[in-house]
Amino acid sequence: xxxxxxxxxxxxxxxxxxxxxxxxxxxxxxxxxxxxxxxxxxxxxxxxxxxxxxxxxxxxxxx
Numbered sequence: 001x002x003x004x005x006x007x008x009x010x011x012x013x014x015x016x017x018x019x020x021x022x023x024x025x026x027x028x029x030x031x032x033x034x035x036x037x038x039x040x041x042x043x044x045x046x047x048x049x050x051x052x053x054x055x056x057x058x059x060x061x062x063x
Contacts, residue, residue, distance in 0.1 A: 008058045009051070016049055 005013075023038050042049075 006058055009055065012054055012058075013049075013051075 020041055021038065022041065023035055028036055
């Protein structure tokens, strides 16, 4: 990905980065280990974000 990004794309990527976290320890303790994993967690190598599609959405609004 290029280093020149629009602000909207940066915000979108930051949101994806924040959402790619594990479940906090207090949640595991509070639910008595019923919730242990984050189903939406992705890995950088296999699960891609689809940034090309997102770029098209962002730049479509700039016309």
